[in-house]
Amino acid sequence: MRIVCVGGGPAGLYFALLMKRxxxxxxxxxxxxxxxxxxxxxxxxxxxATMDTMRRWDRETADAIEAAFAHWDDIxxxxxxxxxxxxxxxxxxxxxxxxxxxxxxxxxxxxVELRFEQEVDSDxxxxxxxxxxxxxxxxxxxxxxxxxxxxxxxVVRPNRFIWLGTPRRFxxxxxxxxxxxxxxxxxxxxxxxxxxxxxxxxCPEHVWRAHGLDEADQDTSVAFCEQLFAExxxxxPLLTNSRHLRGSAWLNFQRVVCEQWWLxxxxxxxxxxxGDAVHTAHFAIGSGTKLALEDAVELVxxxxxxxxxxxxxxxxxAAFQEARRIETLRIQNAAWNAMEWFEVCGxxxxxxxxxxxxxxxxxxxxxxxxxxxxxxxxxxxxxxxxRWFAARxxxxxxxxxxxxxxxxxxxxxxxxxxxxxxxxxxxxxMAQYMAVHGVPGDFHLIHLGARALGGAALIMAEMTCPxxxxxxxxxxxxxxxxxxxAAWTRIVDFVHRHSDARMALQLGHSGAKGSTRRGWDGIDxxxxxxxxxxxxxxxxxxxxxxLAGVSAVAHExxxxxxxxxxxxxxxxxxxxxxxxxxxxxxxxxxxxxxxSFISPLTNQRRDEYGGxxxxxxxxxxxxxxxxxxxxxxxxxxxxxxxxxxxVEGGITPADAVxxxxxxxxxxxxxIDCSSGQVTSREKPTYGRMYQTPFADRxxxxxxxxxxxxxxxxxxxxxxSIIAAGRADLCAVARPHLANPxxxxxxxxxxxxxxxxxxxxxxxxxxxxxxxxxxxxxxAAPAAADGFDVLRSxx
Numbered sequence: 001m002r003i004v005c006v007g008g009g010p011a012g013l014y015f016a017l018l019m020k021r022x023x024x025x026x027x028x029x030x031x032x033x034x035x036x037x038x039x040x041x042x043x044x045x046x047x048x049a050t051m052d053t054m055r056r057w058d059r060e061t062a063d064a065i066e067a068a069f070a071h072w073d074d075i076x077x078x079x080x081x082x083x084x085x086x087x088x089x090x091x092x093x094x095x096x097x098x099x100x101x102x103x104x105x106x107x108x109x110x111x112v113e114l115r116f117e118q119e120v121d122s123d124x125x126x127x128x129x130x131x132x133x134x135x136x137x138x139x140x141x142x143x144x145x146x147x148x149x150x151x152x153x154x155v156v157r158p159n160r161f162i163w164l165g166t167p168r169r170f171x172x173x174x175x176x177x178x179x180x181x182x183x184x185x186x187x188x189x190x191x192x193x194x195x196x197x198x199x200x201x202x203c204p205e206h207v208w209r210a211h212g213l214d215e216a217d218q219d220t221s222v223a224f225c226e227q228l229f230a231e232x233x234x235x236x237p238l239l240t241n242s243r244h245l246r247g248s249a250w251l252n253f254q255r256v257v258c259e260q261w262w263l264x265x266x267x268x269x270x271x272x273x274x275g276d277a278v279h280t281a282h283f284a285i286g287s288g289t290k291l292a293l294e295d296a297v298e299l300v301x302x303x304x305x306x307x308x309x310x311x312x313x314x315x316x317x318a319a320f321q322e323a324r325r326i327e328t329l330r331i332q333n334a335a336w337n338a339m340e341w342f343e344v345c346g347x348x349x350x351x352x353x354x355x356x357x358x359x360x361x362x363x364x365x366x367x368x369x370x371x372x373x374x375x376x377x378x379x380x381x382x383x384x385x386x387r388w389f390a391a392r393x394x395x396x397x398x399x400x401x402x403x404x405x406x407x408x409x410x411x412x413x414x415x416x417x418x419x420x421x422x423x424x425x426x427x428x429x430m431a432q433y434m435a436v437h438g439v440p441g442d443f444h445l446i447h448l449g450a451r452a453l454g455g456a457a458l459i460m461a462e463m464t465c466p467x468x469x470x471x472x473x474x475x476x477x478x479x480x481x482x483x484x485x486a487a488w489t490r491i492v493d494f495v496h497r498h499s500d501a502r503m504a505l506q507l508g509h510s511g512a513k514g515s516t517r518r519g520w521d522g523i524d525x526x527x528x529x530x531x532x533x534x535x536x537x538x539x540x541x542x543x544x545x546x547l548a549g550v551s552a553v554a555h556e557x558x559x560x561x562x563x564x565x566x567x568x569x570x571x572x573x574x575x576x577x578x579x580x581x582x583x584x585x586x587x588x589x590x591x592x593x594x595x596s597f598i599s600p601l602t603n604q605r606r607d608e609y610g611g612x613x614x615x616x617x618x619x620x621x622x623x624x625x626x627x628x629x630x631x632x633x634x635x636x637x638x639x640x641x642x643x644x645x646x647v648e649g650g651i652t653p654a655d656a657v658x659x660x661x662x663x664x665x666x667x668x669x670x671i672d673c674s675s676g677q678v679t680s681r682e683k684p685t686y687g688r689m690y691q692t693p694f695a696d697r698x699x700x701x702x703x704x705x706x707x708x709x710x711x712x713x714x715x716x717x718x719x720s721i722i723a724a725g726r727a728d729l730c731a732v733a734r735p736h737l738a739n740p741x742x743x744x745x746x747x748x749x750x751x752x753x754x755x756x757x758x759x760x761x762x763x764x765x766x767x768x769x770x771x772x773x774x775x776x777x778x779a780a781p782a783a784a785d786g787f788d789v790l791r792s793x794x
Contacts, residue, residue: 001026001310004126005133006142008032008114010044010289011275012135013103015296018057020110022300023308029113036104036116042165042199042241043070043093043192044289051092057297064102068094070191074172077362078232082355086363088377091173093192099289123271130310132271135292138254140277150273151259159343160213160250161202161283162221168236170197175362176232177350183207184346187229188283199238200283201225204346208250218249253339256280257332261324262317270313272320274299279328282339285366287331298324333687334366340693341365348700353725356388361724367689371409371719372750389723408752409722410715414457414729416669416705418634419582421457421729422500424722425743428709428733429460429506429585431472433518438468438478440487449494451736452501453758455743458729459495460504461488463587466568470509470593474533475518479505479572485579492580499758505576506640507569507627508587511596512540512554524680526552539565541596541603541610541619547680556605557593565593566623573627577635584631586624588663589642590677594620598659599642599678601650613655617662628667638707639663640672643694646682653694660702670728671698672707689717696726707731715746748772 003019005012008030016028046069054062069092076085107114123132123142134142143150166189174189184207188200208214213221218240226238240249256279262272275292302316302323341349341361349361363369374382386406393412414421427448434443444461452459465471465478478484492503515535517525524547527535539561540554557565569586576584588594596602597619603610609619624639631637641663643656651659660671673695676682684690691710699706708727712718718730735742747755748769757765 001130001308002128003028003131003133004129005030005135006120006123007133007135007137007140007275007277008034008100008104008116009135009137009275009292010099010103011292011295012133013100013107014061014293015133015135015274015299016112017061017103017107017110018296018300019303019308020107020112021058022304024111026308027113029115030107031115031118031120033119034116036101036114042096042163042196043190044096044099045190046092046094047287047290048090048092050290050293053294053297057300058106061102061106064106065094065099066092068098068102068193070094070193072170072172072191075363076172076174077355077359078174078176079350079355079358080177084355084359085172086359086374086378086381089173091190093190093198095192095196098193123265123269124267126269127267129267129269131313132265132269133274134271134277135274136277138256138276138280140273142271143258143273143277146263146271149260149263150278153255153257153259155255157253157255157282157339157343158205159202160205160208160252161200162225162240162250164199164201164222164225164238164240166197166199166233166236166238167195168197168233169195174232176229177345178228179350180207180211180228182210184350185228186342186345187225187232189232199225199229199233201229202342204343207346213250221249253282254280255282255332255336255339257329261321264314270317272299272317279332281331281335284338284342285331285335287335291328291331294327295324334368337368338366344697348697352700356385357723357725360385361726364720364724367692367720370716371723372716385723404754405752407754408715408719408750410718410730411747411752411755412722416636419502419636421502423455423457423743424718424729425456426458426504426707426729426731427451427456427460427736428731429462430733430737431462431476431519433473433475433520435475435477438465438471438476438480439484440477440491444477444487445491445494448491448503449498450740452495452499452503453761454736454739454741455747455755455757456501456732456736457743458502458504458583460506460583460585460731461491463506463508463592464488464572465509466507466565466572467509469536469539470514470565470568472510472514473516473518474527476510479507479575479579480568485575488576488579488581496580500756502582503580504583504585504638505579505581506585506587507572507576509565509569509593510538511591511593512538512544512546512551512602513591514538515552525550540593541616542605544596544602546591559607562609562619562622566626569623570626570630573631577630577632581635583636583638584627585638585640585672586620586627587640588620588624589640589672589674591642591679594623595642595678599645599651601645601647601679613658614662617659621662621666624663624668625666636669637667638670638672639668640674642675642678643673643691643698644675644684645678646676646684647679650678653697656694657698657701660698660704660706664702664704668704670705670707671695671702672709672731673698673727674709687711688713689721692721692726695721696724699725699727705729709733715750718746719750744768751776 005016016030074085074087170191176187178185185203191197222238258278274295281287299320302319306316383406390407411423495503538554539557543556545551545553603616645651676684692708695706695708705728707729708721709731712730713735721727749772
């Protein structure tokens with residue numbers, strides 16, 4: 001085949017040499033607009049896993065690159081006058097120029113034709129090519145020419161960064177954070193050869209402009225950074241190799257994701273995007289070069305597997321895209337999390353967190369490095385951090401005894417008002433649909449009682465309604481009469497008598513989502529007209545039908561009805577206190593009545609309760625304030641909100657901060673940070689701990705404690721969330737349905753034995769702990785073999 005690689009970066013060069021090795025008869029040309037020694041940037045970072053791949057595909061190239069590597073194992077934080085170091089992270093770096101030169105030399109040795117200083121404006125310039133590799137970078141002209149076909153999603157990020165170098169060795173990958181009168185700057189510094197290190201300086205746009213760097217030339221910008229990071233540079237200058245760029249050398253990162261990766265052009269040539277032309281990963285996790293090289297490997301793998309004749313090109317390119325799509329999205333998602341952390345750290349973490357917790361947050365920023373992964377990397381550092389974290393929450397007597405392992409963050413106590421929870425695990429309120437006429441029965445006693453015995457600190461009953469019309473289904477519990485109050489008292493008394501868990505009640509009104517069937521009979525479907533249970537009148541902030549053409553139409557609640565509902569909430573709150581509940585939560589999420597006032601998607605009122613957010617909050621705040629006035633002052637109240645509607649025009653995470661502040665000012669102690677379920681048109685982005693970022697943002701920016709919910713399924717998740725200060729409690733739902741003793745089980749799984757079990761169950765404790773210990777010992781060799789893979793996800 002005749003192959004042209006447009007762009008002489010790592011993707012184009014590595015593909016060229018691998019394809020030439022596959023079959024020397026291929027005629028391969030690499031066309032590069034720069035001179036052989038021109039390149040932007042200083043050093044690039046590799047993972048051990050990437051090097052293993054390169055060794056398998058071309059040992060000679062891998063050996064040459066590895067001989068030039070700078071190796072380091074530690075990450076060092078310089079922050080607020082402190083230097084904190086953690087090891088076991090296993091990075092390797094090489095100068096970008098040196099890497100390209102090695103790839104160029106290898107290409108030449110194999111017979112690849114290299115053409116420099118040749119600008120390519122179009123793939124049609126190569127009419128004889130069977131295959132054109134468009135590895136022409138983030139601003140790819142070829143991708144732009146076929147934008148309608150490739151359908152790129154390009155997001156320009158708000159931070160500014162400048163890519164510099166310094167003639168000084170740094171033994172650790174160093175992150176340096178400096179506060180100025182206008183805000184925070186951060187430097188990412190890593191060595192890439194025996195004498196030189198990369199130094200990427202980054203800051204938010206408003207900070208950059210406030211310092212006049214938007215009008216500064218390169219020399220002025222370099223001098224500014226030298227002065228700002230003078231202590232860390234220790235007399236070494238900062239250097240730039242971007243003189244070829246016009247104007248400022250400060251850039252905005254662009255995240256690129258393409259829906260389609262290849263096409264056949266008007267000449268009949270097949271064109272495929274590769275490297276930064278098709279996807280970018282932020283430098284915060286250093287995976288751009290990794291992605292480019294692995295693109296090259298995968299395309300050659302598909303040629304090797306399916307055949308490297310021109311007739312096979314459509315099949316090969318389709319297989320290549322499918323094979324790489326998921327992996328690149330996985331890396332990009334981790335890079336996105338890390339990128340966002342650096343974008344908001346000045347507003348969210350730098351001022352709020354102490355250096356120890358800031359370091360933990362930094363290390364786990366991508367959400368792919370977990371608590372136990374940190375233990376594998378650097379046990380001594382993590383245990384030191386666990387002791388630091390626990391010391392602020394345990395008694396002096398507990399802290400004085402260092403003979404035992406440190407207390408994991410999830411098992412540290414938490415106090416709010418007069419209530420102290422023994423750990424950070426909460427059983428999330430989950431609808432059971434088992435009440436009769438709103439009365440919780442034996443099922444609820446067993447369901448909630450079992451989970452109280454299972455080790456969780458706070459057991460929150462499912463949404464309980466202040467009136468029959470407030471229920472979601474006929475099977476939902478209520479608290480509007482004496483019989484219901486007596487039934488709840490029985491359950492609360494059982495929990496208090498047989499466990500040290502606390503009991504919480506969530507009060508809510510279904511609004512437009514009421515009068516539906518029990519979950520297993522058709523969730524959100526209205527009751528059948530000919531059934532034994534009749535539909536009831538629905539109210540909402542504005543007229544709406546939750547499921548278009550299916551749900552009953554909710555009427556706009558009147559002011560008189562609002563007063564009635566408010567008073568019903570107050571009466572239920574009084575009953576909850578009388579029943580002995582320790583905690584009360586007001587449900588203002590998921591499209592239910594109070595939520596329908598908050599979201600602009602469901603509130604189109606033209607009175608004082610509609611319009612801007614502060615007006616839409618009036619009624620929910622009115623209800624909350626009325627409840628807070630009758631709920632005992634020494635007991636906490638939380639509010640569950642939908643922090644994101646997942647629909648354009650709906651509530652955003654930025655809105656959620658304002659909502660949280662409003663409830664905080666009204667007397668709320670915590671915000672329970674859920675999302676969605678406001679409209680059936682929502683398109684959530686699911687994943688592990690996918691709603692935790694909402695809790696994190698609200699906690700830091702609104703200054704109120706938070707509860708994280710959603711896809712939290714193991715101790716590792718809880719420990720990571722609590723240790724990083726992303727939330728104060730974790731609400732665990734479905735895992736508690738599968739295992740009432742989830743908390744006790746997870747304690748045994750991670751080897752934490754200093755946890756109390758109910759006396760009748762004590763004999764099961766050593767057996768469970770021993771079983772997990774044996775399983776971990778057996779898995780240890782495999783974990784060691786996979787350590788490089790773990791380290792590569794930083």
